Amino acid sequence: MTRFDVTILGCGSAMPTTLHNPPSQLVELNEKLFMIDCGEGTQLQMRRYKARMGKLLALFISHLHGDHIFGLPGLISTLSLLGRTDELHIYAHREIDAMLKPLLIYMGNHISFRIRVHPLNPREKEVIYENKTIRISSFPLKHRIDTNGFLFEEKEPLRHIIREMIGLYNIPIREIAAIKAGANFVTGDGTLIPNSTLTRPAPPPRRYAYCSDTVYAPEIIPYIEGVDLLYHEATFAESELNRAAETYHSTARQAAVIAAAAGVKKLMIGHFSSRYNELDTLLNEARAVFSDTELADEGKIVSL
Amino acid sequence: MTRFDVTILGCGSAMPTTLHNPPSQLVELNEKLFMIDCGEGTQLQMRRYKARMGKLLALFISHLHGDHIFGLPGLISTLSLLGRTDELHIYAHREIDAMLKPLLIYMGNHISFRIRVHPLNPREKEVIYENKTIRISSFPLKHRIDTNGFLFEEKEPLRHIIREMIGLYNIPIREIAAIKAGANFVTGDGTLIPNSTLTRPAPPPRRYAYCSDTVYAPEIIPYIEGVDLLYHEATFAESELNRAAETYHSTARQAAVIAAAAGVKKLMIGHFSSRYNELDTLLNEARAVFSDTELADEGKIVSL
Numbered sequence: 001m002t003r004f005d006v007t008i009l010g011c012g013s014a015m016p017t018t019l020h021n022p023p024s025q026l027v028e029l030n031e032k033l034f035m036i037d038c039g040e041g042t043q044l045q046m047r048r049y050k051a052r053m054g055k056l057l058a059l060f061i062s063h064l065h066g067d068h069i070f071g072l073p074g075l076i077s078t079l080s081l082l083g084r085t086d087e088l089h090i091y092a093h094r095e096i097d098a099m100l101k102p103l104l105i106y107m108g109n110h111i112s113f114r115i116r117v118h119p120l121n122p123r124e125k126e127v128i129y130e131n132k133t134i135r136i137s138s139f140p141l142k143h144r145i146d147t148n149g150f151l152f153e154e155k156e157p158l159r160h161i162i163r164e165m166i167g168l169y170n171i172p173i174r175e176i177a178a179i180k181a182g183a184n185f186v187t188g189d190g191t192l193i194p195n196s197t198l199t200r201p202a203p204p205p206r207r208y209a210y211c212s213d214t215v216y217a218p219e220i221i222p223y224i225e226g227v228d229l230l231y232h233e234a235t236f237a238e239s240e241l242n243r244a245a246e247t248y249h250s251t252a253r254q255a256a257v258i259a260a261a262a263g264v265k266k267l268m269i270g271h272f273s274s275r276y277n278e279l280d281t282l283l284n285e286a287r288a289v290f291s292d293t294e295l296a297d298e299g300k301i302v303s304l
Numbered sequence: 305m306t307r308f309d310v311t312i313l314g315c316g317s318a319m320p321t322t323l324h325n326p327p328s329q330l331v332e333l334n335e336k337l338f339m340i341d342c343g344e345g346t347q348l349q350m351r352r353y354k355a356r357m358g359k360l361l362a363l364f365i366s367h368l369h370g371d372h373i374f375g376l377p378g379l380i381s382t383l384s385l386l387g388r389t390d391e392l393h394i395y396a397h398r399e400i401d402a403m404l405k406p407l408l409i410y411m412g413n414h415i416s417f418r419i420r421v422h423p424l425n426p427r428e429k430e431v432i433y434e435n436k437t438i439r440i441s442s443f444p445l446k447h448r449i450d451t452n453g454f455l456f457e458e459k460e461p462l463r464h465i466i467r468e469m470i471g472l473y474n475i476p477i478r479e480i481a482a483i484k485a486g487a488n489f490v491t492g493d494g495t496l497i498p499n500s501t502l503t504r505p506a507p508p509p510r511r512y513a514y515c516s517d518t519v520y521a522p523e524i525i526p527y528i529e530g531v532d533l534l535y536h537e538a539t540f541a542e543s544e545l546n547r548a549a550e551t552y553h554s555t556a557r558q559a560a561v562i563a564a565a566a567g568v569k570k571l572m573i574g575h576f577s578s579r580y581n582e583l584d585t586l587l588n589e590a591r592a593v594f595s596d597t598e599l600a601d602e603g604k605i606v607s608l
Contacts, residue, residue, distance in 0.1 A: 015382055016351075016378070018352055040345060040348075040377075041345040044322070044344075047321060066377055066378065066381045067378075070344075070378045073370055074326075074370065074374045077318070077370045077374075081319050082319075101406075102406055
């Protein structure tokens with residue numbers, strides 16, 4: 001199975017601390033490297049965890065609050081100093097142009113590559129990136145400004161051909177793609193070998209959903225139903241329920257209620273408020289509702 | 305003697321590494337806290353070294369290359385989240401306005417304090433900040449874009465009154481300020497006591513100069529003559545002499561030549577290229593010319 005890894009570069013919130021960096025993650029999927037959000041210091045976190053900067057294909061920015069974007073200028077500058085020539089794709093809300101341009105102009109270094117901004121639709125779900133094997137969608141979250149979540153999916157993989165059958169029935173190479181796609185095979189003497197004899201079902205496609213920042217919003221459940229891993233913000237403990245609502249953030253318990261209702265396989269909570277020096281309360285409050293919860297942490301890698 | 309400390313928050317250059325953060329320093333002088341340059345991650349470095357963010361009075365930005373400014377938005381955002389109300393003074397080249405404004409607009413949080421930008425004069429030396437006891441000047445360096453160095457000086461301190469003389473001659477409190485400033489004292493019976501009997505000379509005023517980024521430029525020597533500490537950039541070793549000239553940076557040896565010619569008391573070199581994993585070569589090349597040289601390092605504090 002190809003690699004499908006989520007690496008946490010930062011899981012703090014607006015005010016970074018020595019415990020948690022501002023939000024950023026890497027998603028490595030089918031040999032492609034994607035980044036979600038890019039808080040201040042993200043390029044250093046990439047170095048710390050030995051991420052391969054050269055492989056970075058696209059950035060997905062959930063919303064334009066500082067803690068999710070202040071690392072962009074430095075990252076862009078460093079990619080340019082490293083001599084990148086491949087276009088860099090940034091999926092973000094339209095207003096990012098006005099923020100990036102003045103900084104880029106004064107960067108002093110000519111940027112060695114083109115930056116292409118793809119505006120996100122803050123109102124409904126849209127497929128924003130697609131190739132033969134993967135699909136990435138954005139969908140609306142509910143925060144103080146336009147904010148989108150992201151869904152990373154493998155496409156329905158092809159069935160696996162059983163190696164021994166190729167020799168047994170003298171299957172020519174040109175037939176193999178069709179058989180993987182579900183075709184039967186007819187031997188030289190006219191015998192039909194059903195596909196189910198020749199192949200094993202593919203593993204189910206894996207899916208990862210990122211939901212940060214957002215207030216408790218059951219309307220996002222249809223977008224994330226049954227994912228293998230849900231990252232959901234959990235800025236506050238339940239004792240700060242009112243503050244969570246006022247600031248359009250979630251409590252750990254609310255993240256778990258969403259995870260349970262959406263029937264996800266695993267929940268990871270993050271975007272922790274700087275007020276928490278230890279996170280046991282948040283973890284326990286979430287686990288009381290959804291047991292398969294874990295805390296995000298800098299450097300943590302979840303392999304799907 | 306009051307505190308006059310320079311704390312290195314970052315002494316790397318354009319490309320930050322896990323060894324060195326981008327440029328930033330704190331100067332604490334007479335209970336006031338100043339910052340020079342503010343590369344990405346500076347606010348985190350302040351936390352790491354337990355700097356008192358609330359005491360920060362003003363920022364001095366040498367020039368508008370990314371590695372010297374990308375930490376500004378995050379720092380401003382955090383100061384605001386901490387509830388700062390005091391005006392923040394930023395001394396920088398005029399173009400900083402165009403870079404900061406769009407980022408501030410989208411910060412999402414209302415900024416809780418006013419930011420006042422004071423444009424630097426890139427052509428000649430100017431006093432840019434002054435109070436009763438200290439004076440800060442900027443002066444031109446020579447880099448690819450307008451760049452200024454900074455000079456932090458104590459003003460000529462008052463003489464120290466010798467405590468025993470107050471009782472001996474029955475000196476009234478209202479006379480003490482004048483005596484500290486150099487006046488003689490006439491006793492009740494008309495005897496003139498010369499100031500030299502009543503006071504000890506003050507320690508000489510201390511001075512710190514910051515010169516980064518700059519190509520080797522002997523014309524800066526008059527601005528920094530005899531300072532107690534000179535911070536001078538030393539991006540490269542002597543083997544990269546041509547590259548230094550091309551990029552308007554200095555070698556460690558060139559920094560030492562400037563220090564020697566200016567008769568400074570101590571040299572600290574920094575702004576190290578990311579190509580150096582160890583800095584012995586730079587230190588040795590500088591010390592061969594000016595023995596009282598030391599390497600900058602994150603967290604290092606020099607007390608003047």
